[in-house]
Amino acid sequence: MTFNDTKPIYLQIADALCDRILSNSYSADERIPSVRELAISISVNPNTVARSYEFLQNSGVIYNKRGIGYFVAQDARELIIQTQKKEFLNEQLPNIIKKMKLLGITPDIIEDNFNNYKL
Numbered sequence: 001m002t003f004n005d006t007k008p009i010y011l012q013i014a015d016a017l018c019d020r021i022l023s024n025s026y027s028a029d030e031r032i033p034s035v036r037e038l039a040i041s042i043s044v045n046p047n048t049v050a051r052s053y054e055f056l057q058n059s060g061v062i063y064n065k066r067g068i069g070y071f072v073a074q075d076a077r078e079l080i081i082q083t084q085k086k087e088f089l090n091e092q093l094p095n096i097i098k099k100m101k102l103l104g105i106t107p108d109i110i111e112d113n114f115n116n117y118k119l
Helices: 011-021 034-044 047-060 076-103 109-114
Strands: 062-065 069-071
Touching: 011 047, 011 076, 034 047, 047 062
Parallel strands: none
Antiparallel strands: 062 069
16 A cells, blocks of 8 residues: 555545445455554554554444454445545535636536546
Protein backbone atom coordinates (compact mmCIF):
# COMPACT_ATOMS: atom_id res chain seq x y z
CA MET A 1 0.00 0.00 0.00
CA THR A 2 1.32 3.42 -0.92
CA PHE A 3 0.58 6.31 1.43
CA ASN A 4 0.45 10.04 0.77
CA ASP A 5 1.33 12.92 3.05
CA THR A 6 -2.02 14.70 2.85
CA LYS A 7 -3.98 12.42 5.18
CA PRO A 8 -3.08 10.45 8.31
CA ILE A 9 -2.02 6.86 7.54
CA TYR A 10 -4.67 5.33 9.80
CA LEU A 11 -7.39 7.12 7.80
CA GLN A 12 -5.84 5.96 4.51
CA ILE A 13 -5.94 2.39 5.82
CA ALA A 14 -9.57 2.87 6.89
CA ASP A 15 -10.39 4.25 3.42
CA ALA A 16 -8.73 1.25 1.78
CA LEU A 17 -10.80 -1.14 3.90
CA CYS A 18 -13.95 0.78 3.04
CA ASP A 19 -13.07 0.54 -0.65
CA ARG A 20 -12.70 -3.22 -0.27
CA ILE A 21 -16.12 -3.40 1.38
CA LEU A 22 -17.67 -1.30 -1.39
CA SER A 23 -16.07 -3.49 -4.06
CA ASN A 24 -17.45 -6.60 -2.29
CA SER A 25 -14.00 -7.95 -1.43
CA TYR A 26 -15.38 -8.13 2.11
CA SER A 27 -19.06 -8.81 2.64
CA ALA A 28 -21.34 -8.36 5.64
CA ASP A 29 -20.34 -10.42 8.68
CA GLU A 30 -17.10 -11.54 7.01
CA ARG A 31 -13.93 -11.54 9.09
CA ILE A 32 -11.29 -9.02 8.02
CA PRO A 33 -7.54 -9.49 8.61
CA SER A 34 -6.38 -9.19 12.20
CA VAL A 35 -4.53 -6.06 13.23
CA ARG A 36 -1.23 -7.94 13.14
CA GLU A 37 -1.96 -9.63 9.78
CA LEU A 38 -2.84 -6.35 8.08
CA ALA A 39 0.08 -4.49 9.67
CA ILE A 40 2.53 -7.07 8.32
CA SER A 41 0.97 -7.15 4.85
CA ILE A 42 1.14 -3.36 4.41
CA SER A 43 4.33 -2.80 6.43
CA VAL A 44 3.00 -0.45 9.10
CA ASN A 45 3.03 -0.44 12.88
CA PRO A 46 0.23 -2.58 14.38
CA ASN A 47 -0.81 0.43 16.50
CA THR A 48 -1.62 2.32 13.29
CA VAL A 49 -3.86 -0.51 12.08
CA ALA A 50 -5.45 -0.74 15.53
CA ARG A 51 -6.26 2.96 15.31
CA SER A 52 -7.85 2.39 11.87
CA TYR A 53 -9.95 -0.45 13.24
CA GLU A 54 -11.00 1.64 16.23
CA PHE A 55 -12.06 4.44 13.87
CA LEU A 56 -14.07 2.02 11.71
CA GLN A 57 -15.61 0.36 14.74
CA ASN A 58 -16.67 3.74 16.16
CA SER A 59 -18.15 4.55 12.74
CA GLY A 60 -20.20 1.33 12.79
CA VAL A 61 -18.44 -0.15 9.75
CA ILE A 62 -16.85 -3.09 11.58
CA TYR A 63 -17.42 -4.83 14.88
CA ASN A 64 -15.26 -6.92 17.17
CA LYS A 65 -15.97 -10.43 18.38
CA ARG A 66 -13.70 -10.64 21.37
CA GLY A 67 -11.06 -13.32 20.90
CA ILE A 68 -12.15 -14.02 17.31
CA GLY A 69 -11.44 -10.82 15.38
CA TYR A 70 -13.04 -7.98 13.48
CA PHE A 71 -15.98 -8.42 11.13
CA VAL A 72 -17.80 -6.26 8.57
CA ALA A 73 -21.02 -4.83 9.99
CA GLN A 74 -24.30 -5.84 8.38
CA ASP A 75 -25.02 -2.31 7.12
CA ALA A 76 -21.40 -1.33 6.44
CA ARG A 77 -21.88 -0.70 2.71
CA GLU A 78 -24.79 1.67 3.33
CA LEU A 79 -22.89 3.53 6.06
CA ILE A 80 -19.83 3.93 3.83
CA ILE A 81 -21.88 5.11 0.86
CA GLN A 82 -23.78 7.59 3.02
CA THR A 83 -20.56 8.94 4.57
CA GLN A 84 -18.68 9.17 1.28
CA LYS A 85 -21.61 10.86 -0.51
CA LYS A 86 -21.80 13.46 2.25
CA GLU A 87 -18.03 14.00 2.08
CA PHE A 88 -18.12 14.32 -1.71
CA LEU A 89 -21.03 16.77 -1.70
CA ASN A 90 -19.58 18.94 1.09
CA GLU A 91 -15.85 18.81 0.33
CA GLN A 92 -15.09 17.78 -3.23
CA LEU A 93 -18.06 18.96 -5.30
CA PRO A 94 -17.71 22.65 -4.37
CA ASN A 95 -14.11 22.59 -5.67
CA ILE A 96 -15.20 20.83 -8.85
CA ILE A 97 -17.98 23.35 -9.47
CA LYS A 98 -15.59 26.25 -8.83
CA LYS A 99 -13.09 24.80 -11.33
CA MET A 100 -15.88 24.20 -13.87
CA LYS A 101 -16.95 27.84 -13.60
CA LEU A 102 -13.37 29.06 -14.02
CA LEU A 103 -12.93 26.90 -17.12
CA GLY A 104 -16.36 27.64 -18.59
CA ILE A 105 -17.49 24.03 -18.39
CA THR A 106 -21.27 23.73 -18.35
CA PRO A 107 -23.40 20.75 -17.34
CA ASP A 108 -24.17 20.24 -21.06
CA ILE A 109 -20.47 19.78 -21.80
CA ILE A 110 -20.22 17.28 -18.96
CA GLU A 111 -23.22 15.34 -20.25
CA ASP A 112 -21.86 15.31 -23.82
CA ASN A 113 -18.53 13.96 -22.62
CA PHE A 114 -19.92 11.60 -19.99
CA ASN A 115 -20.49 8.81 -22.49
CA ASN A 116 -16.75 8.77 -23.29
CA TYR A 117 -15.90 7.60 -19.77
CA LYS A 118 -16.21 4.06 -18.54
CA LEU A 119 -17.35 3.73 -14.94
